[in-house]
Amino acid sequence: MHHFDVETLTAGQWLNGGGTTRQIASRPAGDGDFSWRASIADIERDGPFSAFPGVDRTLTLLAGDGVRLTCPGVFDRLLERAGEPFAFSGDLALDAELPGGSCRVLNIMVRRGRTTARVERVTGRVAPPAGRSGVVYVLGGRWQAGTDGPVLAPGRGVWWDEDALAPGGAVVPLSPDASALWADIAPAG
Incomplete structure (x- = not known):
């Protein structure tokens, strides 16, 4: 990531x-x-x-x-x-x-015709699906990307490519006030 x-x-x-x-x-x-x-x-x-x-x-x-x-x-x-x-x-x-x-x-x-995106507000764990790209942007609280990743505060985030062999694990909330935007980007069709 x-x-x-x-x-x-x-x-x-x-x-x-x-x-x-x-x-x-x-x-x-x-x-x-x-x-x-x-x-x-x-x-x-x-x-x-x-x-x-x-x-x-x-x-x-x-x-x-x-x-x-x-x-x-x-x-x-x-x-x-x-x-x-x-x-x-x-x-x-x-x-x-x-x-x-x-x-x-x-x-x-x-x-259009190459990729699609679904953007949603999330408060729970985000597991990057295989074969897809994505972006997680922290709105509130604290999050962690992967098991060894840095703690993410508002205004920070992570992104990954669809061809990443191992996107680095899940992005997980660390505080009860955690919220983020997740853009799940998939190949079209």
């Missing part, structure tokens, strides 16, 4: 200046034609979201007062509860509005 701490990931400015992105992982690495990508975005002002044709996205609020995503005639959704995933097509031209100021989100993107 690969460990990460959001605060040590390099932040890159969006082309439209509306925020920054900290990439957790992209597979294949360094390839603009990714099969899947996980990142943390800090949305700093109202404005358009970039379209990603052929990509399915899941956005989950991590911090802040929320973000309203709108696509006229398709949906108008206010993400106001931290840890509640929202899936949508990256083909759509979206606008984002920040009713309470800047916010932080987890962004999982998968290339």
Whole structure:
């Protein structure tokens, strides 16, 4: 498993200046034609979201007062509860509005036809399924990745590739207030 701490990931400015992105992982690495990508975005002002044709996205609020995503005639959704995933097509031209100021989100993107993703809030043990990739992001409490892994606090997590021979064991909660987001990323079809 690969460990990460959001605060040590390099932040890159969006082309439209509306925020920054900290990439957790992209597979294949360094390839603009990714099969899947996980990142943390800090949305700093109202404005358009970039379209990603052929990509399915899941956005989950991590911090802040929320973000309203709108696509006229398709949906108008206010993400106001931290840890509640929202899936949508990256083909759509979206606008984002920040009713309470800047916010932080987890962004999982998968290339349609190659991979699928299911993102859920978990409070119990996560055992990486064989042949699948994944990301666990700690929302609250303390967690441990594998039997010898470091203790993970909020803002930290782990990710693994589908071809890992042994993903390193389960990610387990260590405290009663433990909660995390788990993105289970599987090959399509």
